[in-house]
Amino acid sequence: MPEDTKKVDMEKIVSLCKRRGFVFQSSEIYGGLASCWDYGPLGVELKRNIKNFWWKKVVQERDDMVGIDASIMMHPKVWEASGHVAGFSDPLVECKNCRMRFRSTDIDTTACPNCGGQLSEPRMFNLMFKTFMGPVEEEAAIVYLRPETAQAQFVNFENVQSTTRKKLPFGIAQIGKSFRNEITTGNFIFRTREFEQMEIEYFVKPGTDQQWFDYWVNERLNYYVSLGIKRDNLRLREHCKEELAHYARGCFDVDYNFPIGWSEIEGIANRGDYDLTQHSKFSGKTLDYFDEEKSERYVPYVIEPSSGVDRSLLAVLCDAYDEEPADKETRVVLHIKPEIAPIKVAVLPLSRNAKLLPKSKEVHDMLRPHFMTQYDDAQSIGRRYRRQDEIGTPFCVTVDFDSLDDNQVTIRERDSMQQERVPVAELLDRLKSKFSF
Secondary structure, eight states: GGGOOOOOOOHHHHHHHHHSEEEEEEEEGGGGOOTTTOHHHHHHHHHHHHHHHHIIIITOOOSEEEEEOSSHHHHHOOOOOOOHHHEEEEEEETTTTOOOOOGGOOOOOOOOTTTTTTBOOEEEEESSEEEOOOOOOGGGGEEEEOSSSHHHHHHHHHHHHHHOOOOOOSSEEEEEEOOOOOOSSSTTTTTTTEEEEEEEEEEEEESSSSHHHHHHHHHHHHHHTTTTOOOEEEEEEEOOOOTTTTSSSSSEEEEEEETTTEEEEEEEEEEETTTHHHHHHOOOOOOOEEEETTTTEEOOOEEEEEEEEHHHHHHHHHHEEEEEEEEEEEEEEEEOOOOGOSSSSSESSSSSSSSHHHHHHHHHHHHTTTTTTEOOOSSSSSHHHHHHHTTOOEEEEEOTHHHHHHHEEEEEEETTTEEEEEHHHHHHHHHHHOOOO
16 A cells, blocks of 8 residues: 555554544443544544534535524424435344344344354334423324434425525535434444534536536545545445435445545435425425526425535544654654644743743734644643644744744744744744645
């Protein structure tokens, strides 16, 4: 494998995430809760930056996209119309000996992978989390935690189109939590029961759907390159006919070469007119579009690029992780794209000498309104550089004793480790020029 596409062990990523505050096991002091994870101080910043980067690319920089933020709980008929109540299921098998359960499509044996015991016959298991709304737990009060964000875009199609006056083609974007009661989870944050999605529903005129489908497949692949992921670690995989959902006219996955192998980080589907037709049928509300130029009405087709925040974050970490020889030791560094790095600038006084404190705090206070920063004066300057490298901080600013006389500081760049001396008065502009916000 080429040097620039070498893979890291998942154990190293998990260890780094725990050690540096990216991701913690949920409820860890109670032994944890399976497949549930908490994002720590650095993880929440990286996650927020990835979401902001996506929103900027697909909403802010486009004229044909608007956003919504819909409720997690929806009318139960939404999930009847979408087919989730009847068909959102996986085949479940259970070991008759140790009682462990598996998705039958995940195992290639008739014996239990855990203990070798006999497995039950497969039965279908609905993946939606069911709960009750109101004080009485009865059939009429059943609601579901949404298994995907997309349905909110479909049921709000008319609301969004009439209030924004958008003409086709246009899209509705949303970032939000989804919940799936997965039978088989694992591989850290790759497959979890609570996860966050970034989804686009792009509405087009029938007959133009293949053109727009091809456009979005290429657009979304290029997006991950712009996120800083190496092109050689990405691939497009077209679904065969047997894989397609019954309503889908085509689907591609954007796969990333994770430590666990090639796996999906985004799916792009041509959903035809299935969704709007279904919701029109079940709600009795017409969800079509009037084309003023052609003086005709039709139900739009939908192209859906759907990506996972958590998987995107995991791909960024795996792709950025590197171990380099430096000063007779190994330097662990995250080569994260500067614009999405959790900490943009670290301010490091050369030592804890009291004489350096006022100038160091002055520099830090100047930078904080403009960047997510960190102030660190613990241990040697070399160790502090290594800590910042390991969490992906692109720039460190060092205040030394010469700074007290010449009012200059040193900028140290993460990837090259090169340093430059700049006046404090020029520091902010110099740092801003290094980012493409």
